[in-house]
Amino acid sequence: MERSTRQRRAIRETFLEAGRPLSPQEVLELAKRKVPSLGLATVYRTLKGLVEEGFLIPVVLPGEPPRYEPAGREHHHHFLCRLCGKVYELLGCDLALEGHLPPGFLAEGHEVTVFGRCPECT
């Protein structure tokens, strides 16, 4: 089990080259450049496997299909371009709102998404 196939290598490389979170569809399109016969089922199977082995983590943004990004990065948030739909990583986090929680609420984590335009779409 867990063979190193052309498809899996292509998908793994795609993430390293992209430098931003990718959706299954984006993975399919980008990785097809390396393995044109790539099928969507293989993308889903591979994403699932890469998450289980800890290479990827899922990124979920409001109203968006799931994306994946390489694991092991520092706490950060995301930028979603409203025009092209690409997601980028934003370094740093100024959020200090845990103090604003009403009594009785216990914060365990948070998620910040900034919407706007990316450099390519300005």
Added chain:
Amino acid sequence: MERSTRQRRAIRETFLEAGRPLSPQEVLELAKRKVPSLGLATVYRTLKGLVEEGFLIPVVLPGEPPRYEPAGREHHHHFLCRLCGKVYELLGCDLALEGHLPPGFLAEGHEVTVFGRCPECT
């Protein structure tokens, strides 16, 4: 067109009484207390209408089905209880990360979701 029916009054009241964003399923359950025969299709139709007329606005959180809340509130964010799944409104917003954007990125808005436990689930 746009009649005032028992169902629509019940759904509108449900939002005013709930004081927090509601999903279509939650609306169905809560409004059924007022109109037991209420059907899911009517909930969807009414939500759509209430959004169009400006009474409600959609609230989308990461990985969650859409919710709706009464329109006209100040800028605020949301708290999602990981146990009961209820969403609450958080007043205030300390976010100052627009300054952290890399060059070329233009922010138009943002969305903050805090995950944790609500008072009922502690």
Added chain:
DNA sequence: AGCAATCTGAGAAAAAGTTTTCATCCTTCC
């Protein structure tokens, strides 16, 4: 190279959420 087990690709199927259909009911207006 040869073999066995895993992997792949295409389409079918499943899952979840939302919309449509349609016969009947209910509001509105006269």
Added chain:
DNA sequence: GGAAGGATGAAAACTTTTTCTCAGATTGCT
């Protein structure tokens, strides 16, 4: 009160996304 047309509810149909099926290809190992 009664007519007309929008509204309702139940179920079917649809979307969109993800998973499953299965025959054939590929990989890892001897």
